[in-house]
Amino acid sequence: MVTEEDIEHVSKLMKINVNDHAEYVDKVRAMINYFDILDSAGVESEEVSMQEISISKLREDKYIPFDEKLIEKLNHYKGTYVRAPKMSS
Numbered sequence: 001m002v003t004e005e006d007i008e009h010v011s012k013l014m015k016i017n018v019n020d021h022a023e024y025v026d027k028v029r030a031m032i033n034y035f036d037i038l039d040s041a042g043v044e045s046e047e048v049s050m051q052e053i054s055i056s057k058l059r060e061d062k063y064i065p066f067d068e069k070l071i072e073k074l075n076h077y078k079g080t081y082v083r084a085p086k087m088s089s
Helices: 004-013 022-039
Strands: none
Touching: 004 022
8 A cells, every 4th residue: 555655755756845745645545546446447348439420521621820929819828928727736
């Protein structure tokens, strides 16, 4: 299972500053448990159905030039960067 030392080792490898390694042990264990559930779902035998479309029915691929600076059209553009939403932990 995942230990506090494992979290410390991985955080050093990823060059992430983690003050309390124990805080992440339960989170990582929960993720691994979830992956175990996904692995045991047994979907190998499931067929994926897709609608086949003839190439002749697809639209023609056309190049349409865009003469304006696209970055200036973004809502949160500030000088030389784009503001992104904050990530929650």
